[in-house]
Amino acid sequence: MTKTAIPAPNYPRPLTTVDVVIFTALDEQxxxxLVKRPDGPKEPFPGHWALPGGFVDVDKDTSLETCALRKLKEKTGVDAPYLEQLGSWGSAERDPxxxxxxxxxxxLLPQAAVQLEKGANAAEVAWHPVIDHKVKPKLAFDHAEILAVAxxxxxxxxxxxxxPAYLxxxxxxxxxxxxxxxxxxGRPVDKSxxxxxxxxxxxxxxxxxxxYTTNRPAALYRLKQPGALTFFPRTFSPRKD
Amino acid sequence: MTKTAIPAPNYPRPLTTVDVVIFTALDEQxxxxLVKRPDGPKEPFPGHWALPGGFVDVDKDTSLETCALRKLKEKTGVDAPYLEQLGSWGSAERDPxxxxxxxxxxxLLPQAAVQLEKGANAAEVAWHPVIDHKVKPKLAFDHAEILAVAxxxxxxxxxxxxxPAYLxxxxxxxxxxxxxxxxxxGRPVDKSxxxxxxxxxxxxxxxxxxxYTTNRPAALYRLKQPGALTFFPRTFSPRKD
DNA sequence: TTAATAGTGTCTATAAGACATTATATG
DNA sequence: CATATAATGTCTTATAGACACTATTAA
Known part of the structure; x- marks a missing residue:
């Protein structure tokens, strides 16, 4: 039961979901x-690829962020070293x-961290390379737009x-x-x-x-403040248009 | 009636609201x-100041953004030259x-644009100066935190x-x-x-x-792309800590 | 002519880009 | 010792900061 110290007005309520865009770097990409939507006559976008997510569970989830962490863990089995809110999308039309x-x-996840289950739902959860701000399959709902923003x-x-250190x-x-x-x-960066x-x-x-690899070894580093972001005083490459 | 091509699952649904943080520059501040919450035994935070906002109306509002524009217009009577999403806040606890x-x-609004109604709800809607990331009155809900982020x-x-041009x-x-x-x-900027x-x-x-004012006149300018943001290649003042 | 504000110029500091050079491991 | 990659150095360029100086109006 939801705690209701004060009764809520009886307006019709929109559906409330949480989706997570999970990035990694794999094979230099x-x-x-993405997860595959279930098949079925009463399912929206059956068989389409979609961002992992789903309804907020008002009994299980204490906040939007814990809900996102729950969905992240369900799909990847790991805790992400970096999670931030991207925004929200809501309209009458986006979900049938x-x-x-x-x-x-x-x-953002390190490559090595994730072991997607082989077996039962192996075909249902998979990494997809991002090419030119898009992913190959047509996505469910407005997830293509959300992914582009992400x-x-x-x-x-x-x-x-x-x-990018969190990759x-x-x-x-x-x-x-x-x-x-x-x-x-998506472009080379000057080493010096x-x-x-x-x-x-x-x-x-x-x-x-x-x-140690095949040639001169490289020094190992770690983040001074894991979980935190550091901002540089200038953009990387002043884009000249 | 909401369009339901496919029936929705019968989970309990969270309340869904939209709030708007409306800034202006007035008196060099x-x-x-802010709006005053109504008094009443069944009202949350009665008499407290709060960000303007309220429930999404699934019949009137086609999207979150149009809902925000509606609430903005209701309180100020004008269309804002600049509106962007800040984020979302949701939890079991934030609303009783x-x-x-x-x-x-x-x-962001220009100073001159807004004529808050004098009369009926004059005391109910008012500009509050921002001092040190805060506003003087204690705000309803988690609005103090939201305002600080804004x-x-x-x-x-x-x-x-x-x-800031949109002020x-x-x-x-x-x-x-x-x-x-x-x-x-909140600091001086070098003119040159x-x-x-x-x-x-x-x-x-x-x-x-x-x-033309009391001394040398100044050239008038306008934005080249009204509504758009231009990004500079460096931060204004590389903060030295 | 003075006061006040608008607008320009000069010099320095900082950090990025380009690219050459040196360093250190493996095989 | 050859090769590959790591790491450093040098020079140029772009833009911000500090601050002095000039320009133009009203009173």
């Missing part, structure tokens, strides 16, 4: 997690079941913040971090400028260890 | 429009009438965009625009740097007219 409003969050937010915020595991090298930026921004920028902003600190 | 989620927009968003966005009428002088920035940012920045970004164009 930005990818987004009636007036609905969705509260959208977006999350990608734009991720890109533009990556121009002046440490956001990496807790320890990473600077070349790895640079590549995360390049994947998100990148290093100066990141190091002088004191976003990261050395762990003391090194990552 | 940032001000926000039950689980509720509010979709919050924020708007102010922070306005401030930080003003560091790198043309946002001014369609035609304004550069000293007036500079003062709008100073009011929002300010002018170079604004003029080289081609945000504004001269109208050809001048504003």
């Amino acid at each position: 930005l990818q987004v997690l 079941r009636g007036w609905s409003a969705t509260h959208v969050y977006f999350a 990608i734009e937010r991720l890109r533009s915020k990556s121009e002046y913040s440490s956001l 990496l595991p807790a320890e990473f090298t600077l070349p790895e971090l640079q590549q995360a930026y390049e994947v998100v921004l 400028a990148f290093r100066t920028r990141v190091l002088s902003a004191e976003v990261v600190e050395e762990t003391g260890d090194q990552r | 940032l001000q926000v429009l 009438r039950g689980w509720s989620a509010t979709h919050v927009y924020f708007a 102010i922070e968003r306005l401030r930080s966005k003003s560091e790198y965009s043309s946002l 001014l009428p369609a035609e304004f002088t550069l000293p007036e625009l500079q003062q709008a920035y100073e009011v929002v940012l 740097a300010f002018r170079t920045r604004v003029l080289s970004a081609e945000v504004v164009e001269e109208t050809g007219d001048q504003r």
Whole structure:
């Protein structure tokens, strides 16, 4: 039961949902997690790919954010190191079941973190590469528009913040971090400028260890303030139009 | 009646509201429009000041944004030259009438635009100066927190965009625009740097007219793209901590 | 002619872009 | 020692900050 110290007016209420845009970097591409909508005559957009999400459960969810965290965990099995609200979309038309409003969050995950279940619903939950602000399949509801906004937010915020670091595991090298930026921004980034920028902003600190690969090893770093964003005083590349 | 091509599941639904944070610059201060909550035993926060807003009307409102525009017009009688979504807040606790989620927009208005009705509800709708990210009266619901986020968003966005221009009428002088920035940012801004920045970004164009006051007249400008935001390649003042 | 505000110019500081150079591991 | 990648250095460019200086109106 919902706590109602004061009775609520008896207006008809819109449907309330929460959706989560979950990004990762995989195979040097930005990818987004999608789920397949169930089939059935009474289902909206049966068989379509959609952002993971669903109705707010007023008994289980204490807030929109805990609801988003719940849905994130249900689909990925992990806690996202970064979650922020993207915005909300609501109208009479967006869901054939009636007036609905969705509260959208977006999350960044390191590649390694997620083990999508193989088996039962393997075909129902999958990463899809983001190409040109879009994903290949036609999405359910207004999710294509929401995804476009999420990608734009991720890109533009990556121009002046440490956001792409959350696509990496807790320890990473600077070349790895640079590549995360390049994947998100979709363009190469100058190594020297990148290093100066990141190091002088004191976003990261050395762990003391090194990552050994086939050639010269690279120093390992971690975020100084895990979960927090650092903002740079300038955008990455002053876009010249 | 709501259109229901497909029946909706019968979960209990949260209350859905829209609130609007309306800013203006008045008397060289940032001000926000507040409304007084009605008195009454069945009213939440009776007599408290609150952000203008209320329930989504699924019959009248086609979307969250049109709902926000409606509430804005109801309180101010004008169309805001700038409106953007701030975010949403929802939890079991924020409204004593039950689980509720509010979709919050924020708007900027020129000082001159608004004539709050004198008379009937004169005491019910009023501008309140923003001092130190707060407003004097204790606000209803979680509106103090929402207002703080709105102010922070306005401030930080003003560091790198043309946002404060929407606190001014369609035609304004550069000293007036500079003062709008100073009011929002709460600090003085260098005149020379300010002018170079604004003029080289081609945000504004001269109208050809001048504003005559007590001394040297100033050239009048207007926005080149009314309703749009221009972003600068750097933040206004690289904050040194 | 003075006061006040509008508008310009000069110099410095900061951080990014381009790109060459040096360093250090593996095989 | 060859190769590949990590890391640094040098030079240029863009734009903000500080602040002095000039311009134009009303009274």
